[in-house]
Amino acid sequence: MRTVVLAVSVFVSAVFAGQLAAADAAPSEPFSAEQIAAATILRDQASAGSGAYAIVESLTTEVGQRMAGSPADARAVAWAEAKFRALGFDRVILQPVRFPVWVRGAESAEVVSPAPQSFAITALGWSSATPADGVTAEVVGFPDLEALRAADAGQVRGRIVYLTHAMQRRRDGGGYSKAVEIRSAGAEIAGSKGALAVLIRSVGTDSHRLPHTGGGISFSQISNQPAALKRAIEVSDGSYVALTAVPAAALSVPDADQVERLLKLAQPLVVRLKIEARIGAEYTSHNVIGEITGRELPDEYVVIGGHLDSWDLGTGAIDDGAGVAITMAAGALIAKAPQRPRRSVRVVAFANEEQGIFGGRAYAGRADAARHVAAAESDFGAGRIYRFDSRVDPAHLPAVRQIMQVLFPLGIEAGGNEARGGPDVGGLLKSGVPMFELRQDGSDYFDLHHTADDTLDKIDPLALDQNVAAYVAFTWLAADVLPALKAPAP
Amino acid sequence: MRTVVLAVSVFVSAVFAGQLAAADAAPSEPFSAEQIAAATILRDQASAGSGAYAIVESLTTEVGQRMAGSPADARAVAWAEAKFRALGFDRVILQPVRFPVWVRGAESAEVVSPAPQSFAITALGWSSATPADGVTAEVVGFPDLEALRAADAGQVRGRIVYLTHAMQRRRDGGGYSKAVEIRSAGAEIAGSKGALAVLIRSVGTDSHRLPHTGGGISFSQISNQPAALKRAIEVSDGSYVALTAVPAAALSVPDADQVERLLKLAQPLVVRLKIEARIGAEYTSHNVIGEITGRELPDEYVVIGGHLDSWDLGTGAIDDGAGVAITMAAGALIAKAPQRPRRSVRVVAFANEEQGIFGGRAYAGRADAARHVAAAESDFGAGRIYRFDSRVDPAHLPAVRQIMQVLFPLGIEAGGNEARGGPDVGGLLKSGVPMFELRQDGSDYFDLHHTADDTLDKIDPLALDQNVAAYVAFTWLAADVLPALKAPAP
Numbered sequence: 012m013r014t015v016v017l018a019v020s021v022f023v024s025a026v027f028a029g030q031l032a033a034a035d036a037a038p039s040e041p042f043s044a045e046q047i048a049a050a051t052i053l054r055d056q057a058s059a060g061s062g063a064y065a066i067v068e069s070l071t072t073e074v075g076q077r078m079a080g081s082p083a084d085a086r087a088v089a090w091a092e093a094k095f096r097a098l099g100f101d102r103v104i105l106q107p108v109r110f111p112v113w114v115r116g117a118e119s120a121e122v123v124s125p126a127p128q129s130f131a132i133t134a135l136g137w138s139s140a141t142p143a144d145g146v147t148a149e150v151v152g153f154p155d156l157e158a159l160r161a162a163d164a165g166q167v168r169g170r171i172v173y174l175t176h177a178m179q180r181r182r183d184g185g186g187y188s189k190a191v192e193i194r195s196a197g198a199e200i201a202g203s204k205g206a207l208a209v210l211i212r213s214v215g216t217d218s219h220r221l222p223h224t225g226g227g228i229s230f231s232q233i234s235n236q237p238a239a240l241k242r243a244i245e246v247s248d249g250s251y252v253a254l255t256a257v258p259a260a261a262l263s264v265p266d267a268d269q270v271e272r273l274l275k276l277a278q279p280l281v282v283r284l285k286i287e288a289r290i291g292a293e294y295t296s297h298n299v300i301g302e303i304t305g306r307e308l309p310d311e312y313v314v315i316g317g318h319l320d321s322w323d324l325g326t327g328a329i330d331d332g333a334g335v336a337i338t339m340a341a342g343a344l345i346a347k348a349p350q351r352p353r354r355s356v357r358v359v360a361f362a363n364e365e366q367g368i369f370g371g372r373a374y375a376g377r378a379d380a381a382r383h384v385a386a387a388e389s390d391f392g393a394g395r396i397y398r399f400d401s402r403v404d405p406a407h408l409p410a411v412r413q414i415m416q417v418l419f420p421l422g423i424e425a426g427g428n429e430a431r432g433g434p435d436v437g438g439l440l441k442s443g444v445p446m447f448e449l450r451q452d453g454s455d456y457f458d459l460h461h462t463a464d465d466t467l468d469k470i471d472p473l474a475l476d477q478n479v480a481a482y483v484a485f486t487w488l489a490a491d492v493l494p495a496l497k498a499p500a501p
Numbered sequence: 502m503r504t505v506v507l508a509v510s511v512f513v514s515a516v517f518a519g520q521l522a523a524a525d526a527a528p529s530e531p532f533s534a535e536q537i538a539a540a541t542i543l544r545d546q547a548s549a550g551s552g553a554y555a556i557v558e559s560l561t562t563e564v565g566q567r568m569a570g571s572p573a574d575a576r577a578v579a580w581a582e583a584k585f586r587a588l589g590f591d592r593v594i595l596q597p598v599r600f601p602v603w604v605r606g607a608e609s610a611e612v613v614s615p616a617p618q619s620f621a622i623t624a625l626g627w628s629s630a631t632p633a634d635g636v637t638a639e640v641v642g643f644p645d646l647e648a649l650r651a652a653d654a655g656q657v658r659g660r661i662v663y664l665t666h667a668m669q670r671r672r673d674g675g676g677y678s679k680a681v682e683i684r685s686a687g688a689e690i691a692g693s694k695g696a697l698a699v700l701i702r703s704v705g706t707d708s709h710r711l712p713h714t715g716g717g718i719s720f721s722q723i724s725n726q727p728a729a730l731k732r733a734i735e736v737s738d739g740s741y742v743a744l745t746a747v748p749a750a751a752l753s754v755p756d757a758d759q760v761e762r763l764l765k766l767a768q769p770l771v772v773r774l775k776i777e778a779r780i781g782a783e784y785t786s787h788n789v790i791g792e793i794t795g796r797e798l799p800d801e802y803v804v805i806g807g808h809l810d811s812w813d814l815g816t817g818a819i820d821d822g823a824g825v826a827i828t829m830a831a832g833a834l835i836a837k838a839p840q841r842p843r844r845s846v847r848v849v850a851f852a853n854e855e856q857g858i859f860g861g862r863a864y865a866g867r868a869d870a871a872r873h874v875a876a877a878e879s880d881f882g883a884g885r886i887y888r889f890d891s892r893v894d895p896a897h898l899p900a901v902r903q904i905m906q907v908l909f910p911l912g913i914e915a916g917g918n919e920a921r922g923g924p925d926v927g928g929l930l931k932s933g934v935p936m937f938e939l940r941q942d943g944s945d946y947f948d949l950h951h952t953a954d955d956t957l958d959k960i961d962p963l964a965l966d967q968n969v970a971a972y973v974a975f976t977w978l979a980a981d982v983l984p985a986l987k988a989p990a991p
């Protein structure tokens with residue numbers, strides 16, 4: 012069957028050129044009824060009880076927080092290796108991932124005048140430290156980065172900059188990009204104008220006294236040599252890291268409200284901020300790769316996964332224990348299915364996503380990167396999937412439509428063909444790997460994201476099952492389809 | 502008018518005896534149409550914008566947390582005095598209230614084995630301290646006090662007792678009494694069986710990583726000489742305090758869940774608990790009493806109020822900034838009304854309710870206690886009032902029914918005649934003061950109670966206005982009625 016299709020493809024390609032040729036290269040219904048039936052059975056098995064909740068319960072209970080490079084990192088790796096074996100994966104690969112470690116210490120912020128009181132804060136990842144006795148200065152507020160960029164240095168110099176922007180709640184998390192820019196660029200801009208420190212309103216949509224941490228520098232500052240940053244430290248993998256230009260911390264949302272009320276009082280607001288933080292020794296963690304060997308094309312891969320590391324404040328249940336559990340459970344169902352798909356399936360528990368996507372970048376650098384035919388990751392919490400997006404050559408849209416028909420009864424709608432994949436698998440884009448996004452409802456995600464409140468009780472087991480149902484059907488079909496899915500021409 | 506009514510009362514009392522006589526002693530409609538109209542105008546003024554939100558905003562912003570005996574205590578007293586004056590009260594009385602101070606220090610709990618991780622905890626009020634390097638011991642769980650009481654000392658000795666009881670959510674807060682018993686008696690019982698420390702599931706209905714503090718000893722241990730308690734310390738007011746028998750702390754609800762999961766694992770759960778806490782020097786705070794002088798009977802009083810102190814974790818917005826603001830705003834409306842009621846109205850911001858009802862007990866000991874004709878307090882958050890309860894001689898139920906008619910349009914229903922008043926005004930019961938309870942919807946109260954999350958953003962200004970509307974109408978009528986309301990015969 013496969014030979015015939017390829018022969019037709021070669022013939023048609025010889026006659027027509029460009030996208031039209033590609034569109035004709037694959038059959039209009041690439042999946043047989045048997046393939047759809049096999050995926051449907053897996054989907055319904057998952058819906059009836061996927062086991063994902065037990066996996067995330069085990070991870071968050073027996074390991075708990077697992078910040079990259081912390082003592083829990085190795086325990087998490089050992090947990091993932093053992094769990095893949097227990098779930099019936101054929102092979103477990105530990106891919107070393109080396110990175111510098113940012114170490115959080117004590118942190119506090121308190122009003123010196125006019126109304127002494129303490130704030131709930133947390134240092135942003137890669138924050139630099141204050142002197143031991145803290146930074147004590149007047150607070151000056153700016154609504155966003157544009158206002159800070161436009162400010163005279165005289166307004167900022169010697170002060171603590173406070174950035175007030177409040178993230179908007181949206182199902183697709185669309186409020187995050189503007190808010191996260193403040194988190195990742197605020198310290199650099201404020202520092203360049205002589206500020207002593209930066210406080211931001213937490214990038215979050217809740218109203219609890221639990222501040223949201225998250226990287227305080229941008230990805231580009233980590234991955235490229237930042238010529239302008241004299242603080243850059245070269246890491247053994249050739250990338251660079253730097254502590255923030257000035258100490259940077261997030262206030263919980265109610266504390267941000269309080270700062271804004273205090274700024275309206277007649278007297279200047281003077282705050283003392285103390286942050287202990289440092290870069291520790293480099294650390295070697297591992298991407299933990301669970302593999303199910305394909306029956307015909309074992310050297311071609313569909314990869315799904317989540318990241319194993321978490322921030323240190325919660326137990327990383329929704330970020331990203333859920334993603335690890337969803338994809339592990341999907342893989343386990345495939346491992347136990349009567350027939351393996353043609354290609355191999357990999358479920359990856361990625362190392363250190365939070366502090367610089369070190370695991371994802373290492374995975375994208377593997378020699379087998381170009382032999383992946385599909386990639387997707389689960390890293391947006393534990394809400395239900397509502398939309399399925401692809402990034403395939405248009406010739407393969409019929410396959411996407413058939414996959415979509417299997418997903419539709421799960422309450423999932425068809426998306427577009429411009430998926431980027433996400434942080435951990437997105438690095439495979441440059442190797443021409445087709446990308447997929449199984450988009451989750453993130454309405455509540457930023458209530459919990461990067462806070463102490465990211466704990467198991469926030470997860471609905473039924474929603475997790477729905478996720479597994481979608482992942483297992485998609486993964487099985489993507490690993491079994493002929494011809495192999497291809498990405499759009501660059 | 503008053504003279505005539507009293508004459509009838511004396512005549513009828515002479516003819517009939519007992520309750521029937523009392524029932525006939527007051528007219529069937531003691532309030533005139535003019536009185537009802539005056540109260541209705543005040544009610545509707547409050548509903549249209551009572552100013553209470555601005556008061557609680559001012560208190561929680563300009564003072565913040567105000568734990569009794571902390572440096573913020575005096576700032577809170579100064580704030581209340583100034584606020585009463587600014588709101589147009591005729592007189593402000595500072596009644597000294599002396600009490601010992603419990604001082605919280607650093608506190609932490611972490612799993613030593615099998616799965617190292619830290620818990621979000623907070624010491625209970627009056628907790629004793631652990632040794633500086635903490636208490637490290639196996640955790641043994643009990644569902645409630647009955648199970649702990651029934652346990653052999655051999656199960657408990659040398660261990661950390663964990664009490665698992667989960668508080669139930671109810672509108673009237675009905676789940677609190679069983680849960681609070683665990684908080685206030687757990688350490689004593691566990692200590693008597695040789696436990697090294699006690700951890701309890703927070704007395705709360707939320708699922709956030711914000712533990713609920715609250716007194717770890719019972720009121721009777723504070724107010725009476727506890728012969729059995731060798732740790733008792735006599736205070737200058739003649740009462741006693743004692744640190745808990747063993748160190749006692751609350752786990753946040755998600756951490757309690759986590760402990761329960763860890764207890765199900767095969768290996769023993771060993772935890773290290775560190776609590777710094779001590780009794781400091783005695784402190785003199787003040788009940789701050791705002792008074793509006795009555796036009797005919799200035800030496801008779803209606804008292805309403807809330808407590809000025811808060812726990813230290815939040816800013817005490819709902820506990821009890823809201824109660825202070827509601828009753829202050831009600832008083833302010835009466836102060837500005839065209840005519841004062843016959844009797845004086847007092848709004849009291851009570852000192853140190855949280856750690857032993859010191860302010861309420863001091864108020865009940867005043868020489869003028871028996872000259873109060875009605876008492877009510879607001880200390881159940883910022884939810885809407887849904888029910889009005891009294892404790893009056895049955896002869897005065899017609900007055901209660903007329904007050905109820907003014908409250909009914911606010912969504913308030915009639916309650917019973919067995920009101921106890923509440924912690925701060927309840928001490929007036931023994932002086933024969935009629936009690937009232939304006940019961941608030943407490944469905945969400947124990948999500949926030951005694952946590953860091955007790956902050957201004959949790960308050961709905963419109964619900965606050967509804968509270969003020971009820972308080973101002975009730976207070977004005979109770980202060981103006983003839984004859985004076987009386988409590989039931991003992």
